[in-house]
Amino acid sequence: MPSQGFSPETFAFLADLKANNSKEWFDAHKPDYQRVVKKPADALRADLAERLSALTGLETASKQFRINRDLRFSKDKTPYNAHIRMAFWPKGKAFEGRDAQPPSFFVSFEPGHIRLGTGCMAFSKAALGSYLQxxxxxxxxxxxxxxxxxxxxxxxxxxxxxxxxxxGFPKDHAHTDLARHKGLAVWTTITDTAPATGDKTATFLVDTWKPTLAFWSWLLDLSRTA
Structure with missing residues (x-):
């Protein structure tokens, strides 16, 4: 079922959270978080997974990253992420396990803009070898x-x-620059958040991802042969 997407309030909440990043502020505004961030994000993620399954022809797994920041090894002790981030990747044994880094579709909703990408953040050891080969x-x-x-x-x-x-990689090779990558992705920044509000949100995002499908498929073939 198509989701209703986000509202302008969603991006306003993220901007306010960025300016007031404390547990006290968040606790006081938790009902707003549930209403304008958590509930629409859950529905949007399910909608996007279904649409990406249709686009790629493969069943799609998904993840929404936690609003709470991991502070264990960070000097920055602000407790929350002022963004909504999701990732989508194909299901299957070839894309599971600790070392698996399947080709994925990424989106990050942030105050004032949207960051959208496709690719592998880091190749597995086997995939990196296949990539260089x-x-x-x-x-x-x-x-x-x-x-x-x-x-x-x-x-x-x-x-x-x-x-x-x-x-070991030939220094005079035509694609030496590409060999410097241990993962490979492409990104675009959308500065107008209006298309990501309302019931056209999922359609807009998938349409933005569509030009990257051939690139995603190339990485998919690479990961399958690794």
Whole structure:
């Protein structure tokens, strides 16, 4: 069933939380959180998972990240995340386990903008090996072409993890720059939050993801052969 999406109040709540990030403020406004964030986010996540299953042809798993921040190893002790983040990935044994990093669709609703992406945040060890092998053996041209098309469509490539290509990768290879990635994703920032309000929210998000489908499929094939 289509969700009703978020409302302008959702983004106003996130902005207020960012400005008043304390347990006291949050406790006092918890009914607002449940009404304008938690309930619509749960419905939207289910709606998006269903739509992405239809788009990809694969049953989709999903996760919404907790509003509470993990403070154990952080110098920043503000208790809450002033954003709503979700991830969606294909179900199946190939995408399970501690080391699994399946190709995913990501979205982050933040005060004043939406951040949306597709890809693998970090390849598993096996997938990284397959990725480098694909680059070296001729697959680099295909993925470079997909990335160039997405960049022309307003997406940006994730930042390389390494200053130079890993040991063993040919230094004079045409796709040395791509070999510097230990994960690969594309992102776009949407500064107008109005399309993410009302019952067209899910349609708008899936339409924004659609240009990344070929890139997602390339990563999917990579993870299946790893």
């Amino acid at each position: 694909a680059l070296e053996s001729g697959g680099g041209g295909e993925i470079a072409g997909l990335l160039s098309a997405l960049e022309a469509n307003g997406f940006e490539r994730s930042t390389p993890d390494l200053a130079k290509a890993p040991r």
